[in-house]
Amino acid sequence: MPTTLEVPARQGRAGLVRRGQALRVINTLGHQVVDFWGFGADDTTLYLSMSHTRVRAGHVNPRAGDTLLDSRREPMILFESDDSPGVHDSLLAACDPNRYRQFGIASFHDSCANNMERALAALDRKSAICPQPLNLWMNIPFTAEGQWQFREPVSKPGAAVVMRALVDCVMVMSACPQDQSSVPVNAGKPVAVHYQLLD
Numbered sequence: 489m490p491t492t493l494e495v496p497a498r499q500g501r502a503g504l505v506r507r508g509q510a511l512r513v514i515n516t517l518g519h520q521v522v523d524f525w526g527f528g529a530d531d532t533t534l535y536l537s538m539s540h541t542r543v544r545a546g547h548v549n550p551r552a553g554d555t556l557l558d559s560r561r562e563p564m565i566l567f568e569s570d571d572s573p574g575v576h577d578s579l580l581a582a583c584d585p586n587r588y589r590q591f592g593i594a595s596f597h598d599s600c601a602n603n604m605e606r607a608l609a610a611l612d613r614k615s616a617i618c619p620q621p622l623n624l625w626m627n628i629p630f631t632a633e634g635q636w637q638f639r640e641p642v643s644k645p646g647a648a649v650v651m652r653a654l655v656d657c658v659m660v661m662s663a664c665p666q667d668q669s670s671v672p673v674n675a676g677k678p679v680a681v682h683y684q685l686l687d
């Protein structure tokens with residue numbers, strides 16, 4: 489059995505995932521969004537790119553079976569499986585300090601962008617930018633007219649996705665700390681999630 493590790497509520501974690509290994513991300517309580525990034529193992533200027541992935545996928549948000557591309561259009565990660573209803577977002581930017589400042593929060597507030605930086609720093613890496621994440625379980629339904637809304641995740645507790653590395657890469661997860669009542673992406677209650685490294 490693989491070891492199960494925690495991404496504590498409002499925090500981030502990163503791990504080096506070798507080609508052929510996979511990360512299983514578990515939505516333990518079902519209502520938590522996980523911002524997810526990939527970076528080249530030894531070069532963070534190379535990153536998982538949602539816009540490049542969309543060109544190849546032919547649909548807006550990644551789904552199980554998709555090959556996710558890096559910023560040079562090369563395969564980086566296989567979105568191998570998903571036992572949730574498959575509702576994810578890849579269009580909205582990660583929350584960051586300015587996002588919470590604009591909510592009127594004067595003191596420090598955890599954010600996905602900050603979590604990404606800290607998680608990379610724990611592996612002695614940094615990125616000059618915060619790439620567009622794959623926002624796992626983030627429920628942003630669009631109307632035919634292109635309007636969208638923030639909704640609560642539709643995942644069940646324990647649902648998981650498996651992301652298999654097609655090249656050596658660093659995968660980063662942030663248990664999104666969004667807790668503002670107008671943005672119920674985590675049902676207003678940010679919590680921990682879990683993950684496993686699979687061979």
Ligand SMILES: [Zn+2]
Pocket residue numbers: 523582583599600601663664665666
């Ligand atoms: Zn966030």
